[in-house]
Amino acid sequence: MLLKIVKNDFIRNKIVTTAVFVFITMAVILAASAINNIANLIQSMSELQERAVPADITQMHAGEYDQTEIDQFTEEQRENIAMQETMEHLTLDGNNIHFGENQTMAGTVQDISFVVQNDKFDFILDLDNEKLDVREGLVAVPIFFMEQHDLEIGDSIRVISGEYEKLFVISDYARDYEMNSSLTSSKRFVINQNDYEEMLEIEGMELEYLIEFKLNENGDSSAVQTAYIESGLPANGPTVGGNIFLIFNAMSDSAVAMVIILISILLIIIASLCIRLTFLATIDEDIREIGVMKAIGISKKDIKKIYLNKYRVMSIAAGIIGYLLSFAVVNLFNGNMRLYLSSDLSGDLKYILSLIAPLFVYFMIVVYCKKVLKRIDKISAVEALRKDALESGKNKKYSFSLLKNDFFSTNIFMGLRDVWKRFKLYRLLLVIFIVCTFIVILPLNIYNTMNSPEFSTYMGIAKSDMRMDLRKTDTITEEFEKLQDELKNDSDIEKHAAYITSSYQVKNVEGSWGYMNIEIGDFSVFPLTYLEGRAPDGEGEISLSYANTGNDGLNKKVGDEVVVKAGESEQTLKVTGIYQDITNGGKTAKAHTSHGVNEEAVLWYIVSLDLVPGVDKVEKMNYYKNAYSSAQVNDLSEYTRQTLGNIIEQMSTIVIGGIAIAIIIAVLITALFLRMLLSKDMSQNAIMRSVGLTSKQISHQYMAGTLMVLVVGIILGVVISNLLGEFLVSMAMSSMGAAKIEFVHIIWQTWLLCPLALILFVGLTIYMSCKVAVKDDISVALRS
Structure with a gap:
């Protein structure tokens, strides 16, 4: 009898029933898609990490180094270190990379390096997550550039530097665990060992190194980093922990997943309101029938079951359909994941976790229906037959x-x-x-x-019309000074400021030394917005990024002191402000020009400038690109677009x-x-x-x-x-x-x-x- 009543109710309210059914299905689809996306992210990150075997500690270094000393240090730290490998990077400017019809990679904010595949760990993979093995004359191009320049396998790129010219055919996409993300400032092109040795003959080419460590299962990362610093080993560059690469790889997909989850929660809230709305309409229409059923002795429980069964059946059917459709809908959101993390997202985890969505929606709807149906308890048979039970406020x-x-x-x-x-x-x-x-x-x-x-401003960069990044070369100091002199005499430039970032040792909360990038310059020209305090404007002052003020950073606040060291010289600086920065793991600092530059560990040079109103920005950018071949010249919107x-x-x-x-x-x-x-x-x-x-x-x-x-x-x-x-x-x-x-x-x-x-x-x-x-x-x- 109950099934017959439910069936008749479906037939009687086709439009309403169909609308609610579609709506519940949408709630399940979106919720299941969000969970599916998270499950895919967990699975793909796990697979990529397993295949790539990334480093747990990466020390970037520019300059001379002695591998024997690093090997000796590794042996001394065998209780923590499982493997060590040093990867050599041959770094070129985007102007040197040609493709298509007279196109180059000039203007990229990324550092471009040519490398040979590692032997022990930190492997660069193809789209099947297999270790790349590149033959002579071929090159595996980072996914970032394949996408940005619409390159395809079989296309050619040419490396031109002075008299040197080399043609490479693209054989693979390079999926790089450590440098996949646009948030990392470097990208690695993988070539054959013989081609690499030939390229070492390029005049004026620059070599950089990744000194990488893979720790034992219970290895102490902090102990290794501290010992490395105290040993005085090569460290002309930032030190990066493996967790940073994990965060960067997951950031874009996790950000999307968070937004989808938020929309899913809102959708489920609306679903409950929709069910309430439908119940009120149905009960209002059926109020006389409810009165008749009560009058002939049908219990409240059985009356509620008549209405509840309809939504139980509907929720089960919508849950099944929504669950199945979610696997098609999620493809709209995981294209980036398939490209950058894993082409195969066929693991079983998503099928299990995605069941949470239909089960939760079913549970929510049944519980909510029972709550709304309590209104029937308050309706007497007489009132229902008079149809005034649900009317309130008439008087x-x-x-x-x-x-x-x-x-x-x-x-x-x-x-x-x-x-x-x-x-x-x-x-x-x-x-x-x-x-x-x-x-x-x-x-x-x-x-x-x-x-x-x-x-x-959330990347620790003040707003300006243009930004010029100078690559570190043998003539960088001379070019940097020449550029500043030219900017002073350029009537099209309204104002400009130069900033130099160096690596310093800094004393952390435990009293041991770690590394931190400190940017030196005049921060009054292009001021940042500070969460607290102000910019450093004098000697002995420093401002810290928000991430640096937490317990996992320096644990400092405005007014506290920070001890930094360059070489053997220590200096105590007072914290004057806290700003926001999501780059370099979020842990950076800024100090006034009077602090001086750590010449032994300069990482990069930056010039920010504003143009006089009416000056053609594109024309001015092209001029400085041509005048300074080692400079990356971008307007700030383009810099942000490429990074994010x-x-x-x-x-x-x-x-x-x-x-x-x-x-x-x-x-x-x-x-x-x-x-x-x-x-x-x-x-x-x-x-x-x-x-x-x-x-x-x-x-x-x-x-x-x-x-x-x-x-x-x-x-x-x-x-x-x-x-x-x-x-x-x-x-x-x-x-x-x-x-x-x-x-x-x-x-x-x-x-x-x-x-x-x-x-x-x-x-x-x-x-x-x-x-x-x-x-x-x-x-x-x-x-x-």
Whole structure:
């Protein structure tokens, strides 16, 4: 009998049932896709790490070194170190790499190195995660450049430097665990040993080294780094722990997963509201039937089971369909993962973990349905048969009198008055419009912020028109000084500032020495925004990045002292400010020019500049690119775009998906809400029509009220997404070194384009729903 009742209910409410079913399925699809994405990330990261065997400690070094001393140190640290290997990098400028029709890789913010495959660990892999074995005349090109320049296997690249010219054919994509991410500043091209030895003859070529250590299972990384420093071994460059590479590899996909999870949570919240809305409509329609069932002795438990069984069946069916469809939908989000981490995402983990989504949604719906169905307990048979059980507030008096209306037409005023009188009913729709707007605006704000030049401030870089990075060569000092002299005499340059980053030893909280990159310069020319304090503007002052102030950093705050050492010279500096920086693991520092440069450990030179208004930026960039072949010249937006390329690209997909999901949700729930409301008001509308009001006039009342709720919901949604969104993103980014994100708002998108899209689709739904519903036969409505 119960099954027959459930079946008849499905047949009777086809539209509502189908809409709710689709909505529950969407909730399961999105939630399962997010979990699927996380499972794929865990699986692919694990596989890549297992195949690549990355270093646990990497010491970057430029200059002479003695491998015998490193071997001796390795033997002394055998209790911690399992293997040691030194990889030689032949570093070239992007101008030296030619492809296509007279195209080069000039302008890249990445350092380009040619290397030979390692023997012991830190292997560079192909797209099948197999160790690359490159034959003579061939080259494996990093995925970053294959994507950026639309290169394909079989294409050619030429290395041209002075009189030297060498043609290579691209044989593979190079998947590089340590340097995959655009956030790492270097990329490795893999070639054959014979080709590499030939390239060593290039005049003026520069060699850099990665001195890498693979630790035993219980090896102490901190002890090895401390011992390495105390031994005075080569360290002209930053030291990077294996965890940094793990974070960089997972960052873009984990950021996308976090946004999807947030949308999934919002979607599940809306699902519960949608179920409540549908229940209220169904119970309101069936209230006399409920009264009859109670009158003939059917228990409350059995009555509830009639309604609950329908949603149990629906949740199971939607869960199965959503679960299966999620494996197709997730492909929209894991393209980056397939390319950079693992081409094969066929592991079993995702099938198991993704079951959490349909099970959770089913559990949530059943529990929520039981809660809503408690309303039936309060309905007596007599009240139900009189159909006044769910009516509340009828005797309340409201101040909105039609006689006092001087501003709106009668129909619009009556619609707005209805919202005020029954706000408890309309607030459900208001919340859903707020959430839908949030789903649209939050990803859009994140995308616009990351794609903006202002995002450079979260990378420890002050905003400027142009940025010039000088590669470290034998003539770098002379070129750096020449460049500054030319900038001083260039009338097109409004202002400029030079910054030199060196590696220093710094005393940590345990009292031992570690390494830290300190940027030296005048930070008053292009000021950063500081979380606390100010920039260093005198001798003996230093500012620290946010990540450096935590317990896993130097654990310092404004006013504390930091001890740094260059060679044998120690200096105590006072912390004057804390800024945000997500680069280099987030642990950097800035000191005034008076601090001096550690000439023995200079890492890079940077010049920031602003142009005089009206000067052609592209023309000026091209001039300095040609004048200084070792300089990377970029405008700041391009620098940010290249550094955050993967994340920005994936976030654009989330933006499009968020808009589509929000519109579908808003349209579905608006249609359900109006169906419930018009069903509830059937008798009232029939009476209004019997006294002379037309169907069009009644429709306008509902349209006015619902559109007002929509507009208010959109306004509140934009405001909340701006305020709460910044808090949520800042909380997520704090672990990466950015504790206070301020969104970049493109007003015409957040306040015009997106709201208009919602108003257009929802407005059309309101118009169609009201137009159809109020044209029912008056006699039928009055008899009901």
